Amino acid sequence: MPRKKSDDFVPHPRYGDEPRLTGLNPKENSGTGKVYLHWHSPSEVRVPNTAIAADTSRQLQPTIAVTHYFDSRRRCVDCRDSFLFFAAEQKYWYEVLGFPLESNCVRCVPCRKKQRGLETQRQRYEDLFALEDRTANQDIELVESALTLVAAGMFGTRTLERMRSLLKQAEPHRKLEGLWRRLREIEEASR
Template identity: 30%
Template sequence: MDLVNHPRFKNPKNGEVKIISGDPSKQKQVTRPQRNYIEYADLKKECRKCNRYFYFFAEEQKYWYEELKFSPSADCVFCPECRQARIKVKKLQKEYELLQKNETPSDDKIRRFRIVAKTLIKLGCMKDRSKIDKLD
């Protein structure tokens, strides 16, 4: 099975595992049965969407749990490529919503609305073409 590369970290060689210290005082405080992380280790995982393997790096975990304050129960289930794709789709959906609310759109806004809507349809995120068909 393919191994997805991370845009910032290098995949470890076989058998290599990086372990870094965690700081529970910087993590979201939880009660048992969950625990805070004392250390983080590179974890090899399978993406829920594309089924390829990827590493959830120790540095990435530290960022998630100590900087972003994610709950210790939060888990990384998508590879970096699928995460980026999801972020792009969310941005397009937000842009679509904003363009749709525009009562008197300019020609440029109408063109952009069509592009965004057609992109969302191609990606399978939108099925109702009726709103964009009215603009033709």
């Protein structure tokens, strides 16, 4: 059964899964100084007729301001699925959030959320690790964070040795059995 066009792209919760046609399709005219398109959206990834005008005064001190954004086709560096980096999303990134024009979208929304979750998990791990006197619950949370980060490839397997030692010293807790099981599964998967 042939796939529908909308099935080709990972859905974005705000912008959907299909290009947003505007009828605007400017061409870059180097030398005239009127239209400058984004370096990370070359013609082969731009979706024609999806451009929106940029407000160059809101871009973060660019060397050369971008005058228009296009919906552009991307492939996620993590899951390898196709997604759209929408023109409206680019406008929001560069003009509202203040990202520099050098910033590029390389992950689909689900993988971006997963990445942010892992970064939050890593920060929590570091905060807990730095505590001199952790409670039993904080030790458990530290082990949970470490196991998640090892499984995601953010930490190496040497971390498992430290977590094994911490679990051996842990006071009895209802989560211990599950943590031991996760630790063994991660060790098996890393062999």
